[in-house]
Amino acid sequence: MHEVDLWTFLAGRKELLSLDTHLWWWKALNMAEGAKKWRLLRLMLTDPLCPPHVVKPQQWRSMLKNCARRVGPDDVEGHAFVVYVAKRLGTRNELTPAQLEALVTAYSLTNDHASAIATFRQLHKLNLSSKQPPTQATVTAYESARKSFVHLGYDAEANQIDAILTLQHHVVPKT
Known part of the structure; x- marks a missing residue:
């Protein structure tokens, strides 16, 4: 057993x-x-x-952050758990860019492309207003969003992400 x-x-x-x-x-x-x-x-x-009220929102956010760090790049079950925690958390408005990056990747890998795109848009707005340099997690999130755009037939948006990724690869070398 x-x-x-x-x-x-x-x-x-x-x-x-x-x-x-x-x-x-x-x-x-x-x-x-x-x-x-x-x-x-x-x-x-x-x-x-x-029940949901036993786990406080701050604990859900912490769980989301910690689980997202531990999930492997191709671990679909792990990404499904990240999505589950995010849904239990409810709102995405208080999430950090790192948590949003993890969610974009998780939604994309679990084939919830509409949620991946919605989360990506929120992440991209934060990145535009931030002066932080992109990280490898940022590049991964953008690549996941690109896959979701392509999957849903938004080729123009996918091409825009390609241009952004080209610029980011000059800042963040591929590992």
Whole structure:
């Protein structure tokens, strides 16, 4: 029995087994690896003992930031979890550029291209008003947004992003 099955089996029996919820969550999470870890995290957060009002907005923002840093570039399950946390958070208005960059990439990799474009527009406005130099995460977010524009048939916008990426590659060398 793997970790997600174990959690599903025991989640409804925690009170009967006198399991301390928080301790149980993190012990089970430490056992999980890869995609199982992200699915287990989602199960833990959808647990009836963890309603949205228990986790404060600042904790959701912190979770979004920390999870976005840990997700690999091709980890679709991890990006799906980032999207899940963002949806539980609700508004994108208070997110930092780094969190918005992670969301653009996550939405694009989970094929929610409309949300990727909407988030990208918000990110691009912040980047235009900021004097911060682009980072590799910024370039990745712009590449993800370009894929979403192409997927939805917005070729002119995708070409504009190509021009922006050309300029950014002069500032941020490809790794």
